[in-house]
Amino acid sequence: MPEQESRERRIARAAERCATALFDGQRPDGTWPNPRPPAAVGTAAAVLALCLADRGRSAGLIGDGARWLIRHRNADGGWGLLTGSPSDPMATSLAVAALHLAEPGRAAAEVADGLALLESWGGVRGLSDAKAWRQTGLVLSLAGLYDPAEVPRLPAEALLLPAGVRRRALSYYASGFSALSLLQLRRRPWSAVLRPVSARVAAIARDIVERSEEDEGGVGSHGSDPMLTGLICAALQVAGECPRLVRAAVGYLRSVVQPDGSWQLIHGPEVRRDDVIGAAVAGESLARAGHAADARLLRTAEWVLSRRQDRPFPVFGCPPGGWTWTGGAGWPSVYDSVPVLKFLAATGAHDTAVRAGAAWLRRRQDSRGSWSTFVRDTREANDGPCPFTTAQAVDVLVLAGASAADRAVRRALRWLTRVQRPDGSHPSTWNRGGVPATAAVLSTLTRLGLGGRPVAARARGWLLAAQLPDGSWGAGPGAEPGTAEETARATRALAECGGAVERAAAERGLDWLLAAQRPDGRWDAARVCVFTPDHGPYPDGLITQGLALGALTASQRAFRDAALSTGRA
Numbered sequence: 001m002p003e004q005e006s007r008e009r010r011i012a013r014a015a016e017r018c019a020t021a022l023f024d025g026q027r028p029d030g031t032w033p034n035p036r037p038p039a040a041v042g043t044a045a046a047v048l049a050l051c052l053a054d055r056g057r058s059a060g061l062i063g064d065g066a067r068w069l070i071r072h073r074n075a076d077g078g079w080g081l082l083t084g085s086p087s088d089p090m091a092t093s094l095a096v097a098a099l100h101l102a103e104p105g106r107a108a109a110e111v112a113d114g115l116a117l118l119e120s121w122g123g124v125r126g127l128s129d130a131k132a133w134r135q136t137g138l139v140l141s142l143a144g145l146y147d148p149a150e151v152p153r154l155p156a157e158a159l160l161l162p163a164g165v166r167r168r169a170l171s172y173y174a175s176g177f178s179a180l181s182l183l184q185l186r187r188r189p190w191s192a193v194l195r196p197v198s199a200r201v202a203a204i205a206r207d208i209v210e211r212s213e214e215d216e217g218g219v220g221s222h223g224s225d226p227m228l229t230g231l232i233c234a235a236l237q238v239a240g241e242c243p244r245l246v247r248a249a250v251g252y253l254r255s256v257v258q259p260d261g262s263w264q265l266i267h268g269p270e271v272r273r274d275d276v277i278g279a280a281v282a283g284e285s286l287a288r289a290g291h292a293a294d295a296r297l298l299r300t301a302e303w304v305l306s307r308r309q310d311r312p313f314p315v316f317g318c319p320p321g322g323w324t325w326t327g328g329a330g331w332p333s334v335y336d337s338v339p340v341l342k343f344l345a346a347t348g349a350h351d352t353a354v355r356a357g358a359a360w361l362r363r364r365q366d367s368r369g370s371w372s373t374f375v376r377d378t379r380e381a382n383d384g385p386c387p388f389t390t391a392q393a394v395d396v397l398v399l400a401g402a403s404a405a406d407r408a409v410r411r412a413l414r415w416l417t418r419v420q421r422p423d424g425s426h427p428s429t430w431n432r433g434g435v436p437a438t439a440a441v442l443s444t445l446t447r448l449g450l451g452g453r454p455v456a457a458r459a460r461g462w463l464l465a466a467q468l469p470d471g472s473w474g475a476g477p478g479a480e481p482g483t484a485e486e487t488a489r490a491t492r493a494l495a496e497c498g499g500a501v502e503r504a505a506a507e508r509g510l511d512w513l514l515a516a517q518r519p520d521g522r523w524d525a526a527r528v529c530v531f532t533p534d535h536g537p538y539p540d541g542l543i544t545q546g547l548a549l550g551a552l553t554a555s556q557r558a559f560r561d562a563a564l565s566t567g568r569a
Helices: 002-024 040-053 059-071 089-102 108-120 130-142 156-160 163-187 195-215 226-239 243-255 276-291 295-306 334-347 351-364 387-399 407-419 435-447 454-466 484-497 500-516 541-565
Strands: 529-532 535-538
Touching (some): 002 541, 040 130, 130 163, 156 163, 163 195, 163 226, 195 243, 226 243, 276 541, 334 351, 334 387, 435 484, 454 484, 484 500, 484 541, 500 541
């Protein structure tokens, strides 16, 4: 059909333009620059820490950071996670505390406005989330703006739990919780009867913070996150604890400040910021678009392989063999490891590494059949079982040779069926809306030959209903406008289903993607990645290009396979 041929030619040209743009932006070693956006929380926490622990040497950085915060506050007088994010209590309390210490006179009006906004929410005591109440109160107390005796006590005794139970309870909050516990113990000493227990709690807290930093390479960062690092540094400085860690954190914060005076959402300790997950998503799409043997992409694969963690991470109870998001030593994550393994599988030259990664994933599977991000069997909202991560992990097991009969796969599919929402969608911890996880689950079931199951039918129905009138997808049904990322995910999943209705929807999605491609071969990145649930969506340009390219080539391949199977080729 002429229309079909025209669309195929347009897809091929669009895919080639995207591939050219990706390769043109690649560094000689196979990596890509992919900076995270500036973050008000990271900037405020860094300024707060430097005010308390390094004011003399870092006076210039403190002043630049304070001015950045003033320029980027919201119209309501508060701050959100990122520029443009709605104001929230934690970001606002961090910024208020930082400005009060950094510019006690010049920023008095901004501090007063921020405190007034907190009061309009009911004040620190009015926060419904006890964790937010504690963190906000402790942050303000660091700057002398709140009485620490009024802050609800952290349950620091949780540190006395057996290591496995403690890991599941605290998850990746372990180091921050430990630092704040040390601060609380210094400011609100326990009674004489409990003092021996408090000494034991303090010893465990020190060990967790020290081990976490050492296992991250001993470079001063915690989670490659300026916000967490700044908060830990400030708490330890005021508590008079772990002076080496305070000095190391100051060094990290000084090394990753941006030219405009801000700190990014996430930044590894290296001056040059590398990004494993973005490189993996783009690399897989390039490999499946016909560039698997390209020397430039082979360099990416070698770099990714060199970033594999060769040491355990005891704070998370994690064995060696996974990847972090920044490419350095740090927090091994299932969420970041699965796209790396899918990329290595797509090259066709790293089967041994893929099998080893699949074995690592099997060890990380939750007892309920799902996969979490950092800690097995945790129920922490930012880490616990995630349908998107679980579907992606199943894909890796299949790429390594598993079938639908595999026990780990069967357990994962039972869990995915059990947690599907009544409307047919699945949520994702690290992506907004229902499209990413719903599309991932549908794609996984289709690849396993299980597209006829009710769970797949419900997922298809939800995706079809969520398509917007212009052919795109956004956060969910009725959401406007559509984005390249969500449209790419839904288009690919529906194209691979093979049905006529699904194909028609996928073709409309492809047409939208083709029209949305910029002259330089790229797509605009939208705020669809999520740093914490319901807060701080941010864009990721490299992932955007990888998803769009993957949708173009996978859909084209699916349509050709369908035509061959019906004898219409």
